[in-house]
């Protein structure tokens with residue numbers, strides 16, 4: 001029987017996006033063998049966990065500690081380790097925080113760790129996961145024996161949206177040494193969503209010609225009403241036109257939004273590495289032979305300065321209805 | 322300032338991936354191998370920190386078959402002082418590799434142990450944090466800023482929607498991300514000097530661990546896309562497809 005612990009992420013006193021998705025992955029793994037799902041929430045106190053039962057948690061384990069005001073890897077690892085013996089698998093979201101946490105937990109409890117998994121199954125006695133490697137140029141299937149730690153890639157599992165009422169249990173944070181002190185988060189000044197989390201990502205490349213033209217993409221993003229983020233190719237990040245945090249691709253972020261719109265981006269292999277798993281890809285490029293059109297579901301050949309404003313107007317119109 | 326950098330040999334990122342017979346690894350024929358790109362940020366940080374401190378030693382450590390020696394020499398040519406080849410076969414289980422690296426680094430008197438944030442071949446994204454945990458050292462992963470003063474480190478790392486800031490005492494372990502610095506290229510003088518630098522070979526046995534690679538395949542091709550049309554005139558047709566067919570708006 002595979003009991004699963006899902007370690008959820010909290011920031012500023014609230015559960016992060018992706019919690020429901022992670023529970024859906026945990027549920028799938030547990031249900032394969034009649035196991036249970038516990039959700040662990042490390043925080044300073046009251047975090048609203050009302051939705052977790054419906055999202056798939058049988059129980060919510062709440063661990064409170066003053067040091068959990070910011071991300072506290074040392075305290076979280078100690079807490080997970082104190083309950084880990086009950087679980088066959090410990091899952092986290094493969095976010096910046098989850099990727100930081102997973103290998104620490106694995107080393108502490110002497111378990112193998114698989115990062116960025118897009119699918120997870122129990123097959124006989126082993127947990128079998130699939131994960132992109134070589135910058136998404138290949139998919140690796142790996143078998144993990146014994147207890148395992150798995151970081152599930154955001155976008156890989158849809159939330160369940162229906163489950164049981166989760167019971168609430170308080171657990172004690174064991175003593176730990178706070179080796180790393182996270183002092184805070186400087187939020188990006190754009191106020192826009194992060195490309196790794198947005199449902200819609202609109203990325204600009206060198207075709208924009210000048211940093212000031214990013215405003216065209218910001219307007220298009222705004223038309224989507226708070227669910228779109230603006231990304232960038234490395235060429236424009238290196239040129240200083242966009243922040244590194246916006247870079248999509250092999251040396252930037254991997255994104256899997258429902259809709260990815262590439263504007264004035266040629267579609268170099270390193271860029272594709274970061275966005276080829278988007279559900280729908282749209283490309284706007286004036287060069288009909290640009291490689292981006294090979295991966296795009298829908299392409300428009302044309303001048304972005306003409307096409308993007310027209311698209312913005314059209315999206316606004318649809319959203320207004 | 323004594324700094325260790327753990328270095329991995331990886332295929333050049335532009336390499337075309339061909340699956341080898343057996344279906345669990347890549348065909349290395351004709352593939353160019355380079356130092357893992359993220360490890361170059363670690364190497365640059367190590368060299369620059371030692372230069373700034375004016376004293377100390379930088380050491381580069383690689384676990385693997387004899388082919389890693391070429392990679393280690395590249396690091397020496399960039400300016401690292403000394404190389405260690407942990408001669409043995411790395412495991413598919415990152416924790417076993419971390420153990421071998423931790424065993425070597427332990428007791429070495431290092432102020433800093435630096436890693437890349439990920440290896441561009443297996444995308445393991447775990448070795449550095451595991452070594453830190455095994456050595457019970459403070460750790461921050463995927464850092465884009467590092468400052469050392471008075472025996473403490475201040476770092477920044479990118480998280481969704483912002484930049485996380487943290488501090489810790491040395492010795493510490495960090496994994497390095499793009500943005501940390503601009504790695505220098507090996508100079509001709511550096512390449513000459515590298516030949517005379519200390520180069521140790523230490524055989525190690527890495528346990529098999531709990532991970533088996535069952536298969537490696539190329540990703541499914543995306544279904545052939547289509548050009549909806551040209552210019553702004555194609556926008557209504559595109560909207561129709563996005564709203565009615567793909568249902569993403």
Ligand SMILES: Cc1cc2nc3c(=O)[nH]c(=O)nc-3n(C[C@H](O)[C@H](O)[C@H](O)COP(=O)(O)OP(=O)(O)OC[C@H]3O[C@@H](n4cnc5c(N)ncnc54)[C@H](O)[C@@H]3O)c2cc1C
Pocket residue numbers: 204205206207208232233234235236247248249250251252253263264265266267268269270271274284285286287290302303304305334358
């Ligand atoms: C190790 C390594 C890692 C890398 N990592 C990344 C990464 O993470 N992310 C990444 O993006 N790149 C990465 N790159 C760089 C990558 O190889 C490309 O150089 C880069 O993606 C190109 O950016 P671009 O598409 O914006 O520019 P270009 O290739 O110059 O393309 C610009 C496009 O805009 C089009 N265009 C021009 N004007 C207009 C107009 N008015 N209207 C419409 N279209 C127009 C052109 O037809 C062209 O296709 C990496 C490279 C290396 C070597």
Ligand SMILES: Nc1ncnc2c1ncn2[C@@H]1O[C@H](COP(=O)(O)O)[C@@H](O)[C@H]1O
Pocket residue numbers: 326327328329357359360382383384385411415418422435436437438439440441443444445446447448449
């Ligand atoms: N065989 C190895 N020898 C030395 N260092 C390694 C080895 N494998 C991984 N590393 C280090 O660990 C980092 C992350 O690798 P990975 O966890 O495999 O993604 C790399 O960037 C290297 O710094």
